[in-house]
Amino acid sequence: MNSDGRIEGIITKGVGGIYTVRICDGSGIRKVYCSVRGIFRQKDFIPQAGDTVYIEESGDVDIPYVISAFGPRRNSLLRPPLANVDFLLLTFSVIEPVPDLKLLDKMLIISGVLGIKPVIIFTKSDLGKEEADTLYGIYKNAGFDVMISSPDSPVSKETLMSLTGSGIAAFAGPSGVGKSSLCNRILGTKAMETSEISVKLKRGKHTTRHCELHDFGEGFITDTPGFTSLSLFELGITHKDICKGYPEIMRYTHDCRYDDCGHVGEAGCAVDEAFQKCMIDEGRMNRYREFYKELYDNRNNYKRRKRL
Ligand SMILES: Nc1nc2c(ncn2[C@@H]2O[C@H](COP(=O)(O)OP(=O)(O)OP(=O)(O)O)[C@@H](O)[C@H]2O)c(=O)[nH]1
Ligand SMILES: [Mg+2]
Numbered sequence: 001m002n003s004d005g006r007i008e009g010i011i012t013k014g015v016g017g018i019y020t021v022r023i024c025d026g027s028g029i030r031k032v033y034c035s036v037r038g039i040f041r042q043k044d045f046i047p048q049a050g051d052t053v054y055i056e057e058s059g060d061v062d063i064p065y066v067i068s069a070f071g072p073r074r075n076s077l078l079r080p081p082l083a084n085v086d087f088l089l090l091t092f093s094v095i096e097p098v099p100d101l102k103l104l105d106k107m108l109i110i111s112g113v114l115g116i117k118p119v120i121i122f123t124k125s126d127l128g129k130e131e132a133d134t135l136y137g138i139y140k141n142a143g144f145d146v147m148i149s150s151p152d153s154p155v156s157k158e159t160l161m162s163l164t165g166s167g168i169a170a171f172a173g174p175s176g177v178g179k180s181s182l183c184n185r186i187l188g189t190k191a192m193e194t195s196e197i198s199v200k201l202k203r204g205k206h207t208t209r210h211c212e213l214h215d216f217g218e219g220f221i222t223d224t225p226g227f228t229s230l231s232l233f234e235l236g237i238t239h240k241d242i243c244k245g246y247p248e249i250m251r252y253t254h255d256c257r258y259d260d261c262g263h264v265g266e267a268g269c270a271v272d273e274a275f276q277k278c279m280i281d282e283g284r285m286n287r288y289r290e291f292y293k294e295l296y297d298n299r300n301n302y303k304r305r306k307r308l
């Protein structure tokens with residue numbers, strides 16, 4: 001407890017305006033229900049799991065505490081809806097549903113822009129060993145941490161814990177890829193509901209509906225709801241930001257002739273030269289160019305940088 005009577009905590013879950021806050025006071029670590037002071041109930045401020053908060057007793061028997069202040073946010077995401085994320089465990093199945101690599105690359109760009117460390121997990125390698133090996137090679141060579149997971153050989157708790165340390169780690173990715181299955185195995189519980197993907201559509205069914213931080217070593221881990229689309233433009237990401245999701249392009253940019261080179265066919269572009277020598281994956285480069293063109297064409301249309 002602080003000298004002013006406030007208790008510091010972290011929101012682990014929020015459903016319908018009631019927040020579960022993890023605190024550490026004289027009684028040890030515990031979780032309490034909290035409402036939130038009216039001044040924070042504004043349209044453009046949504047308390048999120050991961051937020052540091054200060055709470056006071058409310059006098060209400062059912063919801064005994066009220067959040068009276070928020071700590072500063074290092075970052076905040078809408079998909080998944082979380083604050084202060086340190087690691088995004090970008091989970092994509094190699095088959096069923098087929099991986100949407102544009103979505104993966106967008107998430108890598110967002111991670112780069114927000115300073116979040118991405119860890120890529122390709123699941124269901126039991127259904128497509130070759131596909132898993134190819135994807136592993138592409139993203140490993142690009143410079144990312146990549147793991148392959150299957151029911152017989154899931155990503156281990158120890159490996160993940162050694163990577164994520166004391167931070168907040170969140171699974172993120174499309175529906176039906178196995179985020180909850182993996183999260184349950186790692187936590188050793190059946191905390192998260194899972195479900196078969198649709199036989200007809202070969203897609204997930206959006207089984208998980210909210211985020212909940214679970215203690216994980218010195219830090220936290222959370223499952224998240226799956227999603228299918230993301231707009232870089234809507235998030236205020238510009239053509240100049242895209243490189244932040246491309247470590248393999250960043251390796252060459254300092255040798256480009258022009259400081260403001262966009263690496264989309266300019267004379268003296270060192271990235272293009274590396275690409276011609278097959279040093280950069282073709283799919284990754286093509287998606288970079290696609291994002292660049294779309295955001296460059298829209299460069300005068302950013303009205304207000306939206307919250308990420
Ligand atoms: N063959 C195979 N199936 C898997 C694997 N991982 C998960 N599954 C199955 O895929 C289906 C979807 O798994 P979930 O864990 O519910 O997927 P999710 O990503 O949490 O989906 P949402 O909550 O909808 O976002 C379930 O039937 C799982 O048993 C895997 O590595 N291999
Ligand atoms: Mg799920």
Ligand SMILES: [Zn+2]
Pocket residue numbers: 253256257261262263264266268269270271272
């Ligand atoms: Zn260039």
